[in-house]
Amino acid sequence: MESGDGSSKPSLAAMTCVLGDLSQPDGSAELTHGGAVVRAAVYGPCEVKMSKEILDKATIEVVFKPKVGLPRCEDKSRERLIHDVFEAAVMVSLHPRSSIMIVLQEMENAEGLMATGVNAACLALLDAGISMKFLVAAVVCFVKSDGSLDLSPETQRGQADLDIVASLTFVFSEKDLNIMCVSSTGKYSVEQYDSCLHLCREASKSVFKFFRESLERKLSKSI
């Protein structure tokens, strides 16, 4: 997925994915993007707990499992973000009183784990053949201390890059490339926000292309 034109413009790190390698879930995907690896599994539409049942649409449940230990507040906020993104993207009204469960397992943590998680979940939903209104793609952008922007920082494994002062994760819908979701850490100016947005929007096109290619590979085999 690298632009590979040798220009100084920040480009996205390489992405690879494996679709449908788990036998039990209805759809699964393992996505590697730069240093981050997330495995996603999707079940559904299946039975829902009475307490979580919604009368006119499907309940989307998201579980984010960290590499070690129990889920923390951080994981809860990730779960909420992914839940809200896919609640808007999946056609929930098609399956009332049922549950669509997305389970994400962090395999390798690196900068941009959140974006990888959203993209992995999207691939798993595609693999499960769940009806969606539009595709979503997440791109993360980093602001360095010198004010430059980067899409794929080279970090030592397991070590935070001290040069990064802020990071912005954008989720775009494929339709019109509008902003579905923004989440950020660190401080940045409005101008930096604008340039990050522009950069990520351009990069999201290549993510959508990657989704298409991955699915084409899978479908040409199975249908």
Added chain:
Amino acid sequence: MADEFRTAQPKEYYRKFLEKDVRPDNRELGEFRPTVLNIGSISTAEGSALIKLGNTTVICGVKGELAEPKTETPKEGYIVPNVELSALCSPQFRPGPPSEQAQVLSQFVADVIKNLGNWCGCSALKNTALPTVTVDEETKKVETDFKQQNMLHLSCCPISSTCAVFDDTVLLVDPTSEEQTLATGIVTVVTDGKNICCLDKPGGSPLTDSQMRTCIERAFQRHREACKLMEDTLCSIDR
């Protein structure tokens, strides 16, 4: 009659108002609820503040304690934010262990504080269910000599403001809890006057760039208003 209509068809009820660019509680689309700030309301805490924003009230206390620093950051202190949503406040909250919403909010507050550099006692409080409250507070750092207490220095003063998206198009600033449940998306922007400290739009309906920009501009405007209010309050305490 209006009440029945509101209960039966809440969205339709709101649409009727929004056609005329006004909200059921008599505010304009871009208007905040009246804000009341009281500082130092808890005498036992090192620093505290109480904020009323319309019918939403949040109280925040800051306690300083001597503690062993974390191994990853041996030269820095740390902050443990904790948001409690007590069942007495609203029927949406249930008693028992912290709900998912409370955990998400705690994390949000932690993120905001982390951005402010080390050891500042600036606590930004936010309550999404009945939204947007930001408090920043003077706290006293505890030194080894307990007699000598310094005012904590704040690197900046973050203020958050929330916009709700109604019917994918209309932006409502500072939504009430009812507006929030009807909304198709929420955007929260935290600014310190010059920079954006935190931007949070967890899913919901997609927004265009210009809509996002409106939210950000409104947040900066809100920052100026809130800072003035805060200064006034601090002055009145000194007297």
Added chain:
Amino acid sequence: MAAHMDRIVMPGDKICDLKESEATRKTILGPGLRTEGDCVYACKPGVLKFREPNVYWIDTHQKRYVPVKGEHVIGIVTQKAGDIFRVDIGGSVQASLSFLSFEGSTKRNRPDVKVGDMLYCRLLVANKDMEPEVVCIDGQGRSSGMGVVRNGGFLFKVSLNLVKKILSSSCILMKTLGQKLPFEVVVGLNGRVWVKGRSNKETIALANAICASEHMTNEQIKVMCQRLADAVAGFT
């Protein structure tokens, strides 16, 4: 029209220039397609298919079954509640089955169905807002092959695509297997397949053959069946 045929589409793709039937000026949209305003969008990833004169649908690779009225499925009885059985058909909700929906059953003469039994049945009611209902009789009150499936055999799950492939008239898998080995088979559109050969060994071989045929062409299936027959003959 050729541009649309067998093209891979993704959710959110706009599909233009759909062919209308000349008489009614209408286009029939099948699974995976939806309308929003005047446009047609895909909502599932898959291959866009077209059939004369005006039918479009998307072929998706899917494992989870969503009940469709009139389809034949394999269910498992999970509960007996008064006059009604609960049947697991692999959808999001369990289906109900009245004890009167069997051939020849009356209030006096109850069918012999126990919890855990496997049923071959047809969906009478299936829509998103109602609990699905299955029956084991056709419109004339005859069983026509449906009912409890007993006496051993092996039940396994495959993807929905494979089931459709096996049942399509262009697939030669069942015909070819049947020439090599005698066996019984029940295929439910909910992705469940039950087979029974002459011995356990043959049953297992048959199940493996069905699973393996998912990505095979007819030629490859022929070769595989031949090999399978040779191997089974070697065993016994």
